[in-house]
Amino acid sequence: MEMEIVVSEWTMKLNEKKQKTIGGKYQVKIGPSVISESEFNGGYNTTDITIPPDILTAVEKIDDRVREAIIKNFTN
DSSP states (O other): OOEEEEEEEEEEEEOTTSOEEEEEEEEEEETTEEEEEEEESSSTTSBOOOOOHHHHHHHHHHHHHHHHHHHHHHHO
16 A cells, blocks of 8 residues: 555644744654654644745735635624
């Protein structure tokens, strides 16, 4: 069986430098079995993963739209 890396969750967050990034959890799996699970871009003792700027820009636009939808929910 092949080993695969699966992102189990992710979110936009601020890193230690107060810059927006994407962080979350990933799993290393062989078949249905989870061999290891770890966090990424979460600070101390997590895996640092560089997220390309174009992905961060796209996620930031979605973040703006989500915030706008939440505000409209309470103001309309």
